[in-house]
Amino acid sequence: MGLCIEVTGGGKTYASARGPVTALADVGLEVREGEFLSLLGPSGCGKSTLLRAIAGLDPLTSGSITLRGAPIDRPPERMGMVFQRDVLLDWRSIRDNVLLAAEFQGLPKRAHEARAMALLDRFGLGAFANRHPWELSGGMRQRAAICRALLCEPEILLMDEPFGALDAMTRDDLNLELSRIQQDGARTVVFVTHSIAEAVYLSDRVAVMSTGPGRVVEVFEIDLPRPRPLAIRESPEFARHVAAIRGLFSRLGIVKE
């Protein structure tokens, strides 16, 4: 498997009223082509900062990030992103919110309408295409946001704690759906979360981050077979992966036994 994204010596320092704050220091990370990689860590470890740098939104202050060898200094082509909040625009219908991904790039809306409807159908939102965001539940809204990110068939999908604001049952549903769509496309996903179980369930590899300053501590291979039913979370192999990661967190002093 080839290398997709590579972060070397990544550092990020903010200027603040109390002097400079180091959010990331000497981050090294490799994301392979077509894999699902999670950035897992406690809040404040800089995982979202790292993701935004990979997205080309906020550059690092030191080190480099490359996409297939070329440095990322602005958002690359064929990339989609899902945020913690759905960021749907109130004045547009659900379908038009999904089509926004094409409109922003100046691509013809017409050419994407069929795909937008197909995506909405696939995520169970077909009947809600003409509704407005405020008429939908939180889970449905986040599904629409995922459809928007997938509209232009991205090669890279970045997800910044996309299910963090949802209830546990909706979260399970969306984990299952995300795991399913990962099956059918050669798509590289970088997924930020602070849930160990979610990271293990979804990922091919989990990069564990720590605070003070933010850095990648260790990368775990998750060799669970795919497709993964939700029940895989009760299997001994699953528990073994979760225990290994939790063990690292307690050695780092992030979780206390």
Place this chain on the structure above:
Amino acid sequence: MAEASHAQGIGGTFAVLLALLLAWEAAVWFFTPAPILLPPPSAILAELWSSPRYFLRHAGFTLWTTLAGFGLSVVLGVALAVAIVASRWADRVITTILVVMNSLPKVALAPLFVIWMGTGAEPKIAIAVMLAIFSIVADVALGLRSVDPDALALARVHRATGWRILWKVRFPNALPALFVGMKVAISFALVGAIVGEFVGGSAGLGHVILIAQGQFDTVRVFAALFVLGVIGTLLFYMVEAVERLALPWHVSQRSQHGSSPR
């Protein structure tokens, strides 16, 4: 249901106004003040009835300068707000000019506009713009700025150009604020038009009031005021009606859609 309650609201307003007019009529009949001080509403209506073409002609002039001033304020105001948001340099220059302009009493500038533009419609429109534009610029600039930072990030992830972000995110986001500004501006535009008519010219309800005052024709002054009140109220409700049509999605307009299932 919302339509019905809206109609009820208008019906209620009329009932209150009618009651006030009747109380006024009764008070004049009871206390009999000098007609030059306070005529009864019936005399005012009779005055309007006796020369409808005269009042229509002057009201038409005031209406036209008000609407022209209002329209220009909206177009110029939105353009200035876009410039303010787009460039820090433009922000500094335009905001400084607007603040200075807004702190000058416009009534004091009116004679100058008559010197520059004569006694036709132009100085009235100019004064209306001066009064109305400030609220448009201030509100629209705020609306253009208060965009969800994540929405901007989303646009940038999809490589949207600045113009596309303006048109697809910032501008729709600023529409509710534009209507707030327009509701203030429409009343200010009417004030500006009347101030212009007071200073010079031979048309408009402001001119009617000035002439009638010179002749101590109090009934005619009141008649002109009555027409002004009707015009001002109708203009305000007109802006509100357009707002209801343009912003069905906004929180303030949503009651008729029912609550969300969340």
